[in-house]
Amino acid sequence: MIDRQVVALAVASMSPEGLRVAKEEAAMRRMSVEDIVLEANLQMVKDQLYALRRVPPSLTVIEGGRA
Numbered sequence: 001m002i003d004r005q006v007v008a009l010a011v012a013s014m015s016p017e018g019l020r021v022a023k024e025e026a027a028m029r030r031m032s033v034e035d036i037v038l039e040a041n042l043q044m045v046k047d048q049l050y051a052l053r054r055v056p057p058s059l060t061v062i063e064g065g066r067a
Contacts, residue, residue, distance in 0.1 A: 002041065007034045010041070
């Protein structure tokens with residue numbers, strides 16, 4: 001489960017450059033840095049879940065015997 005404490009730990013362990021970027025985005029969007037980090041992490045989780053749902057590529061034999 002992702003809660004405020006986990007997000008605070010993530011923010012505390014960010015690189016200086018990553019923290020700077022998150023602070024800039026937070027100021028621009030009038031959000032907290034924690035909310036920016038939480039949003040980014042949730043998007044990564046969503047992307048991973050959708051990646052698991054994708055149908056793996058497959059080859060289909062067509063007329064002439066070539067795939």
